[in-house]
């Protein structure tokens with residue numbers, strides 16, 4: 001997985017950990033806990049407390065000596081920092097098995113990402129709704145992107161058309177692509193590409209399991 005470019009220059013491992021802090025702190029906050037220390041957070045998330053302090057410093061919130069972090073303040077700061085409290089509209093291209101599952105996963109909305117339209121070339125899928133989201137004819141992408149200022153796209157087409165579709169998306173004003181295909185996209189440097197592959201995680205899982213048996 002790689003974020004090619006990040007304006008805030010926050011290290012990618014930190015960016016990947018920040019949602020975990022938020023999910024944990026939300027649970028803590030729900031239990032009515034007002035303050036929590038970096039070592040307590042680290043213990044729960046199996047992370048070094050020094051790393052916790054470094055990571056959370058990116059939100060601008062600092063813990064107080066012997067008191068720790070205010071959970072309400074920190075949750076709010078994390079949501080704000082991650083952009084989870086704003087809705088960022090996204091297109092999805094390729095409403096097949098994976099695309100449909102992602103669309104049906106409405107929790108994306110709480111992650112600041114909302115798929116407002118999906119595009120496909122399969123006539124059987126065009127006109128359907130997945131959740132509340134319509135699946136539109138692929139060519140409508142070009143008309144719709146003129147009217148809507150959508151900068152994010154989720155790419156779940158077959159691999160062999162991914163590059164072509166990604167180029168179309170960029171021509172339609174998309175600036176960030178969450179690429180679930182296995183295609184290594186070749187796009188202008190200013191386009192942000194987030195590659196996500198279950199196979200990579202599966203490879204690590206299987207290798208670690210095998211290692212543990214040696």
Ligand SMILES: NC(=O)c1ccc[n+]([C@@H]2O[C@H](COP(=O)([O-])OP(=O)(O)OC[C@H]3O[C@@H](n4cnc5c(N)ncnc54)[C@H](O)[C@@H]3O)[C@@H](O)[C@H]2O)c1
Pocket residue numbers: 093094095096097098099119120121122125138156157158159161165179180181182196197198199
């Ligand atoms: N990242 C991961 O971990 C992961 C996991 C599973 C699948 N994948 C990849 O995700 C992609 C989709 O997999 P799937 O199982 O959902 O496939 P699928 O065949 O079920 O879905 C693909 C969809 O894309 C549509 N499509 C085909 N050509 C198109 C085009 N030119 N423009 C728009 N839509 C087009 C098809 O009609 C179909 O609805 C594949 O590239 C696959 O390799 C990735």
